[in-house]
Amino acid sequence: MTQVIGQALQRHEDIRLIRGQGQYTDDMKLPGMVYAHIVRSPYAHAKITAIDTSRAKKMPGVVAVFSGQDLKDEVGLIPTAWIPPDADMKVTPHPALAYDEVRYQGDGVAVVIAESPYLAQDAALAVDIKYEPLKVVTDPFEAKAEGAPGVHTEIPDNVAFHWQAGENLDDIFQKAEVVVKHHFRQQRLIPNAMEPRSALAQYNAAKGELTLWATTQNPHIHRLLMSGLLGIPEHKLRVIAIDVGGAFGSKIACYPDEVIVSWASKKLNRPVKWTETRQENFQVTTHGRDHVQEVELAGTRGGEIQAIRVKTYANMGAYLSTAAPGVPTILFGLIINGAYKIPHASSEVFGMLTHTTPVDAYRGAGRPEATFLVERMVDLYAQALQMDPLEVRQKNLIRHEDFPFTNAFGLQYDSGNYQETLSKALEIFDYPKFRREQENLRKQGKYIGVGLSTYVEMCGLGPSEVAGAVGFQGGLWESATVRVHPTGKVSVYTGASPHGQGEETTFAQIVSQELGIAVDDIEVIHGDTQQIAMGWGTYGSRTTAVGGAAIHMANEKVLEKARKIAAHKLEVNEEDVSYDSGTFSVRGLPSKSVTFQEVALDAYLAWSLPPGIEPALEGTAFYNPKNFTYPFGAHIAVVSVDPDTGDTTLLRYVAVDDVGRIINPMIVEGQIHGGLVQGIGQALWEGAEFDEQGQLITGSLLDYALPKARFFPKFETAHTETPSPHNPLGVKGVGETGAIASTPCIVNAVMDALKPFGIDDLSMPLTPPKVWQAIRQAQGKESLHS
């Protein structure tokens, strides 16, 4: 049989996307469509004392202007759909449009709907709003202080939740030979998907049905949540997200804008479209990360890590976004031991409210924040012991024979060979040789450094019981229908909702391999709640691990039935039929055969089916994963730091990843590259900043440094393949690995380069002025002109 799984097939979806023939939400135009523009608060915290829409209503082309008062009794509050258990989580009432108080710069206050987007924008300037500015807090640690300005009156201490896991480790820390303590700041990041968010709602009054085209990673979750918010029953609500231009987590949330256009379409009985500007994308689309972390590590003098303890102040922004509370708790706090066999661990997280843009999942979501702290702590511990960080890693990595490994929080890591990825990375990168070169260069006043990151991530969350136990308000299984048409062509319906990850190709490869038909005969359909019964979307590197497994199960159902029909036609017992590359044949009598296409046609004609077999040929499956999957790897970065300017130059980046069985190596490679770029971006360039008034001062691409291709050397990638033992395809997940592993790898490398200056740590991003100042301070501020 031809091997299709494992082939680097070009991406089927790229043909339309590259030619500009995709169907993004903003491409949609409907007869009678009007355009919404949302009037946003310029203040991070203020009382709304008056709104006068009369002037705007008289502007040319304006169809309607609504304020928060108009919506407040007609639509529900924007929901939070992840409620971590035992965390005393408070509801942060989030109206679609603020009507009494605004809580971050960009909070929606009114909506103008006009015949063109430009007229709507013009009229938005004529909505007269009076504000009474109030005190602002933007920092999660400061938000906890006595007397800090409150974000919600219902939550005077700004603590939206307080979550703890693990044991009391006081005794272990008291007795430990070596204790390393450190504070880290995980700066806030702005996801910046290529496509800004957009929503188009069309209400059909005759049928009482609403269709919403939206930039979402999870149309079925949107349908479920929107149904409750809008009071439109789920069977009369259709959510469509055909092509979505990137998300990185920022299109998981249920946003006010989508609710506003849906409500307005019903109110006006016209299709209403809203598309955000890049400025709005910066300001109101969810941000990522933003932790203040206090970390302690206990170990022996011999380099054995005994315990890790973390107290984190996670900035949640002004409202708890849809998946937000799960990110700094379940997805972060439970995996702070990383890839290491650390017997004791404890996590404590305060979910802090501030007058800033809501924070939700961003590529890696919790796991980069966890990986960063443990990978940095391992290096700081190594330094305290005067041991090479490589040696500390080798001593503490979970061993192959430990799998399945249960960490201190009870997570069961499915499979792994961490030593193998590390040694493969060390085959590519000659570590001892580097250390010798580094020593020589230091003597010449040149500073190069190496950083290591041996990471693990958890992805493909499930099973449903666990989703429930961790407070995720959804099932996290996945659905698939594999429908064989009478001609033998196949439509595949998935409840996952890929938006750039390439599963239209990956999934077709799975079907092609398993049904033995050509990839070109398969179409993968996703992102439409009317075509796909149910699904949970694409995020958390779950799509291939969970959605792919559902397709595998559906394929099995198709083959089982097809085999029965083939046996009937060949007049033999089912057990005597073998199947290979699209042909069923009688065992030992290969000339007696029938093709997959013939079987498909027979199934539909149904003139002669075996007894008890229904017509048609399709399989539907709902796959509920047995456990999370745990990709892992070893990354090595080499940087040079220029003490004259503080510049960091990335010289080499070696990534050896094990993401389980690989379906399409090119797509895997692409996912790793993208993740690396985003992770390295956090280490070196990116960082959202608010001023004291809560104004976002990195609100455009002129100020917020997204990484560019020319910033990078060629990545040196390699793989090992350790199948997940519980996933029927053996796959794990790859979407987030690069972003998880690379950030600490780079910071470790820069700190290694700066070691001769006695610099232990600097906060990210490691900008040239910051590094230069640190070197100067370390050198005791010698004269500038020396």
Place this chain on the structure above:
Amino acid sequence: MYTAPFEYRRADTVDQAVKWLQDDPDNSKILAGGHSLLPLMKLVLAQPPVLIDIGRIQALKGVRSEGDHLEIGSYTTYQELVKSPEVDAFCPLLALSAKTVGDVQVRNRGTIGGSLCHADPQADMPAAMLALDATLVIEGPQGTRTEPYDGFLMAPFITNLGAGDILTGLRIPKLPQGAHCVYLKRPHPASGYPLVGLAIWMTFEGQRIGNCHVGVSGIADLPFRARHLEDFLKGRVLDDKTIKEAGPLAGDEASWEKDEYKENLLKVYVMRALSQLGELAAAKGQNAKS
């Protein structure tokens, strides 16, 4: 909000553009490549009621060699400068600077005149204009006049162009035979604009520096000519000692808010630019490498 309302006029000749501009100088704005003005208008930071598009005026385009100088139309794009054989032969410093501006889309549309009139102190081209002693050709109410580029910028985003004036061209003296040129830039990681941009040309007499001009953009309040540095360099051998001593001198003439990092950056970039010039000269046997 996607620009305030405005009237658009397209001029076919310089005279027509000048007339329209002079009819209503306070409300009119010249539109060239639009790569600075249009973004400002979209953000409603600029709201000119009348735009006069000079993009179809052939007389404003291109590079011509005229005796001892180049005549460059104000509507000449960066890319045309990069590709121009005349620029390459006589003023390669211009092309070295222009090719670092923005990306290929920006270079294909953005114009030298538009950039200079926009007067962004962080732009790339002012450094080369200063180093090359560019002269501006201006059409105004009193007819054609010329004035040196040095002094054109009054403040960030403000030039001494009168309300009825149009910049129509540039005159750039041809560089002396054998001059070496460097444009050394440190781009901002987000915007790509120079945090410091150094445009330098240098000639040698024997083993010593003959003439040398240094224009600096990006780092100070306004782009400036580093004459103190130039005077220091003339007549010296471009060796490590000279470079080290020269490093801090560019800062002498910078008007800026004191910032240790910026001072250091300028110093380091001056030294690096001089080292590059030293290597270029050494390749021609003019500078015995130290």
